[in-house]
Amino acid sequence: MKAPPDLVTVMLVEDHRAVAEGLWALLDEYDDLTVVGWADSVAEAVPMAEQLSPQVVLIDYRLSDGTGAEAAARIRARDPAVVAVFLSADTSDAALLAAAEAGASGYLLKSAGGDEIATAIRAAAAGEILIPARTLMEVLARHRETTRVSDQHAERLGRLTAREEEILVLMTQGLDNRAIADRLTISYATVRTHVRGILEKLEVRSQLEAVAKAFEWGLRPPAPDAAPEPDGA
Template sequence: MRSASDLIKVLLVEDHRAVAEGLWALLDEYDDLTVVGWADSVSEVVPMTVELSPKVALIDYRLPDGTGAEAAARIREEDPDVVVVFLSADTSDAALLAAVEAGASGYLLKSAGGDEIAAAIRAADAGETLIPARTLMEVLARHRESTRLTAQQTERLQSLTAREEEILALMSHGLDNRAIADRLTISYATVRTHVRGILEKLQVRSQLEAVAKAAEWGFHPASPDPASETDDS
């Protein structure tokens, strides 16, 4: 029989009662683990950490008032000796990176079995890092590429002139070149020139692709103003 001081004290941070109760019952089957409490929100983690002095926090990533990364950061700010393991259904690179940045020792999916969760808690308590370096490097590489592409997309949208943005907005609302010319009271040839500029700057081959890419990159124009402009710019 283990003494209370030998047990690994676990704080559950999970907003779904049924999941929390299931985890509590599951972990209590292991004679070296004991669940000391359950927090269902970010706001509860600090007072419960102070009151219960857990060794390990087992945290879901999605919480009603924030993320598990925020919860982990608050816990470790209050008590740096508490180690954190995430147990989440979120498989995104962003969630994993946020967890790592918050000081997590491990990141498990909710499909993990009881023995795997218990082993992860023990390993984290022993000071081991459960996220393989190769996995982290792959995630970081994807994140850098995503950041680069996002910056590139933003730069392309920002390279459009005010008139090109206006024409792209009208294209997005389904107007063809002649309708755009009528709406803006400019020539059809001028519209075509602007459209060519839009396609070139966005590096696309058609007006439909320009509209699709612009929307994908965050260009969401308001409904066109019924009043038209008269400047041929």
């Protein structure tokens, strides 16, 4: 039997039972809202939504087998009439962007009160978009800048030769130039030449700054089975 026209049907997607039960009890207090089901994973949410056809899925971002964005995208691909409202503890720009790209109508934090959640569900069911365009524009701008800076850092690290990267890794381990020369069985002068090249390519002024940037930019040592360059390189 179908729900009355003024009754909003809600499906919960939440991988913590206590939270899901609390939300179910909370929403049951509102006469115009009814919870029709609860899924605790992406894998369970998609077929359940297809079976129950809820008007709104109230969905957590972090799930045991993926993200709420994945679940929302797959649910809406099968039935675009279903709207998604996220209720999450994740405050990151990446989570908000992923939710928006999945077609979310709203994104609430788990600190939201019952009336706020109920109001968001009603508004989403009525076709309102609760994520302000200005907020999305700001998040996109920050995301683009972060990506640009990350690409710039990767490009600088990519300028290093295999030997320079090897020396930089040893620098991050606290070895000085003489210790590096001994470790690699190359001359002290050769190490100094490579260090000058590292500073120039990373656009830094000291070995200490080079080490700090290497950590900041996520430098990872080469694979253990990487073939070493000939001595004296």
